[in-house]
Amino acid sequence: QTVFLTGITGFIAQNIAKQLLDSKKFKVIGTARSEEKAKHVTEYFKNDDLTIVSVKELGDPTAFDEHFIKFGKDIDFIIHTASPFAAVAANDDIDEFFIKPAVNGATGIFKAAVKYAPNLKHFVITASFASMIDVTKDKDTTHVFNENSWNPVSHDVALSNDVMGYFYSKTLAEKAVWDLQKELDAKFNITAINPGLVLGPQVIDNAASASSLNFSCEFINNLLKTKPGEEVATDFDGLAVDVRDVARAHIEPLLNSEKFKDQRLILNTARFGNQLFLDILNSIPEVKGKIAVGHPGTEDNLESTRAVIDNKKTNELLGYNLISLKQSVEDTVNQIIKVKETK
Template structure:
């Protein structure tokens, strides 16, 4: 006799990371998924791609409203075993940083967490997609004396956050995650809670049909270099960290399989440092790109970690217990999918 499938409510189902989470959940044959989308068109497109009877959708148009998830949870709450909250406001076309970025992030987290407490009596675990931005102030990224781990928090002040939209976004990620932790204590919840904090997320789109001229923020870094002119200088504007989307998706699912082990944990999803030259070096190993993109100064970034803040995520790796995908594989898989869709393979 087979074990009944458990139900996961996943917000922001059309997102880059979210689609990979759905794929891994469905592939495991252990879960049914209820995904929230902003429109029927988006839901229908995703349903067609996955083509699974274990995937259904609800429509939540504006997650920045505190009651945004109430109707969905009133309807399905008794069925929900787990919540994975990936939806988050992410845009820089704003006029008021506090009103357009920070407040919606806080309200969005508040709304879905309170709906989970109020309407999902059988909930076992709540996973929130946070960010490395909630852990580190990007102004300190090149301070090698700074050591960061799973307990680190972005120390940027509210006044600093109001200086520009990028600072505002980073601060909003901290506020969104802190809201979840504060509510879990304030409401004395009985279910487990985990935050997943990824750095730049590379890797292939879940479906080839999602490969468009401009990709999501992280993958666009790779996409830009796939299409760059060979005479273009490879600058040093990017010094950051990567992680593969498939590892990030798996990190959202492991807490559902062992709630006690992951309760109260923050998972710092970092696969290592990279710079623009690191990506160019890898792309030049792809025959279809050789001679079509710049070479730059080969291996210039090999020691880039020594120029950056030190990230120690050994606790995360020990908890998860799997090897992270290498920079070489994630960049190549991202690029090869783009070339395939463009008919260059």
């Protein structure tokens, strides 16, 4: 069975590709915009079940068409992960950088699927908890977020900063998929995967040697670059989950399509904040004493001071225990240390 996996040069998609290929149940057609990065992935996997094709720019609404015209009949599953998740450069605008590629990417591949992939059974989109949160309610302990929640962020707010721009891009892209399902009377099943901040090891060790990692793991890498005594900002927190669990959640719907039909899955192992990260980092012998300590223990009760995350439905559907925040952070760091040592 063949999976069309977008953004295979990305952190999450590489973990998905690894699990798909390791299972030996799937052939994978991955998309990449950079030939150099694609070569790196091909060389790492060295697997005849993997083909990588070029999709240059998600903002182009017909970006996927040529590949669907060619491979459409062979595609059983789509996993659409590709979407911008990075800091906006000074000369980029939020509409162009986040919103257009996120929305056109999702709608473009969905329309191509309806038109050219008659045997498609399941479409999985990497959404985000960003499309569920209402930031004005996150500190209200009586508020509950669940699998039906939608982020009410407006376009005006989206244009005010990167974070809101990203949140809006994810909300609009996911909504577009559910709307198109009805509008185009799609015959395949759909699942949205809505993770919090995704941490954990990169599939390709070399990726962990870069001076900066993918956007989410860079939260940890940045703290490793702090100095003892340095003050660290603690004004931002959210949900977190390990990439290996996120990858698995993308694959479960392919194995059990009816069970995951029309579901949105909130993936959350625990709330994180920079202080909690520092506390975990300072418990790692190789790190202790080399970085900031902040104010240990002050984020131990984040959960009880924030809105409730009710994702019982997700956890029951998935049926596996999620890797703990501590383990996920430790595995992220240990890989960074290992790569630095072997350089």
